Amino acid sequence: MDSGNAGELVALALKRAGVSHLFTLNGGHIWPILTGATEHGIRVIDTRHEQSAAFAAEGWAKVTRECGVAAVTAGPGVTNSTSALAQAQGNDSPMFVVGGRAPVARWGMGSLQEMDHVAVVRELTKKALTLGSADDAYAAAMECVRTALSRRTGPVFMDVPIDVFFGAADLPEATEHLTPDPGPPPDPDAIERAARLIRDAKRPVVVAGGGVWWAHAEEGLRALVEAGMLPLTVNGMARGMLPPSHPLFFSRARSQALREADLIVLTGVLLDFRLNFGQPPVFGEEARLIYLDVDDHRKHRPAEVAIFGNLKASIGQLAAAIRDRPDRSAWVQSLRETESSARQSDAAMTQSDASPVHPARLIAEVDRFADPDAIIVGDGGDFISFAGRLIERQKPGLWIDPGPFGCLGSGPGYAMAAKLARPDRQVILLSGDGAFGFSAMEFDTMVRHGIQVVCLVGNNGIWALEKHPMLSMLGASVAADLGPKTRYDKVVEALGGHGEMVERPDEIRPALERAFKSGLPACINVICDPNAEYPRSSVLM
Secondary structure, eight states: EEEEEHHHHHHHHHHHHTOOOOEEOOOOOGGHHHHHHHHHEEEEEEEEHHHHHHHHHHHHHHHHSSOEEEESTHHHHHHHHHHHHHHHHOOOOOOOOEEEEEOHHHHHHOOOOOOHHHHHHHGGGEEEEEOOOOHHHHHHHHHHHHHHHHOOEEEEEEEEEHHTOOOOOOOSSOOOOOOOOOOOOOOOHHHHHHHHHHHHHEEEEEOOHHHHHHOOOOOOOOOHHHHTTEEEEGGGGEEEEEEEESSBBOOOTTTHHHHSEEEEESSSSOOOOGGGGTTTTSOTTTEEEEESSOTTTTOSOOEEEEESSSSSHHHHHHHHOOOOOOHHHHHHHHHHHHHHHHHHHTHHTTTTOOBOOHHHHHHHHHHHOOTTTOEEESSSSSSHHHHHHHHOSSSSSEEEOOOOOOOTTTTHHHHHHEEEEEEEEOOEEEEEEHHHHHHHHHHHHHHHTTTOOOOEEOOOSSSSSHHHHHHHHHHSSOOOOHHHHHHHHHHHHTTTSSSEEEGGGHHHHHHEEEEEESOOOOOEEBBOTTTTTOOOOOOOO
16 A cells, blocks of 8 residues: 655545645645645645635635635744634634644744644634644544534634654545535424414515525525515625525615514524624514524524524425415515615715715626626725625625625635636625735735736725724724825736726726736726715624
């Protein structure tokens, strides 16, 4: 039987688990997995910061629903990846981070970049371990991928001491079959109770979250809402579960739907700040709840029925169990009137011809330009709030943002991964000027690896998400200003990409056309109005 070092064994396990790309930044502690990945045909994408490597791994997971993988060196390499681990945990994104580590033989003696990584990342991951032997490398790596993809999906970490990394072991035969655990099947009695509640409700609403995406349950969700004539609103990776033209899809009428509903079916969604933790005034006090999810994580309001386990099976069986639904056309029509009115009220800002450009006009121009299957990545504060409000997708998996952890600088990693996973599609990165500063050097990565991402910077010269509320609440703003009209496009040009600055709305579409025609990673630096404030009313903490 052939043998190899632990790095080659880990790479072989990744290859057999379906991994095609490894995101990394070179460091001596991880050379064995880098050479192993190359040997086994895994494409190595080296970034300019470990945070971006880890965000790219999460972005790969978000687009493909596969396990994204990053390898980072010991010490600062691991600590630089922790924001991405925390964000992946908040998004339930299945990813596997392999870290280097100081040699076992010298633990506690002050080796280069020595630290106990597992103690640092344990609370940010589903599982965190140190590989103890090369003999265990293949099985441990395979199990880490399986764990990341099993319910509740999420990030996994394993560090490998350098002397273990270089240790040799036999290469196993390809006999393993990677089978993630989706959870137990639903209780038939619970399904019937939930179906009865739905049949009896006068004003029901379904709220779908990213759990539906991770469960591959979008077809079942559509069957459920259509079988019960149930209005649907979404957040996170559930965006696109129904096309915006569907008669049961609502985004602008969400507040009315949740406030007036007598039954709320929470499907793969958490009761976090985005839903005011399930409390009034966002939820009505008398509203009854049904939970459909993989587990009871962040379900802190009592439910009439809670069905935890295999979410795809639960949604499908509940859809099949709904019979003899009542006529809910009056409830749906009431929401439709609110929805239509709210959309009409957005027209003024999306059609603004002002210069500097209103961010809503910029977003509207991007939305009109983008292909139906384009992947749009959001990275920022107020600017991305406008984007989240105005950009709608026909299918899921076409909008990616930081999610509830809200880490700025994730956009370039997400966008690179999206383009690598879907090379035939447009990938458009929408970045606030503040967010752009976190990871701008990743345009060098894009140029080196030939990854064409087109980035539009909403450049208003301020930290808008902070400045506007500070002025309103405190009467003054502190540390909330950036340089006016900073030439971020010139930064990208200097790194070998395409760049140009735009100051008028009618210049946006021609600039997009030139950027995509260039064939290069591109930055369109759009000078936006610093006084345009997003009309925010949601709970932030």
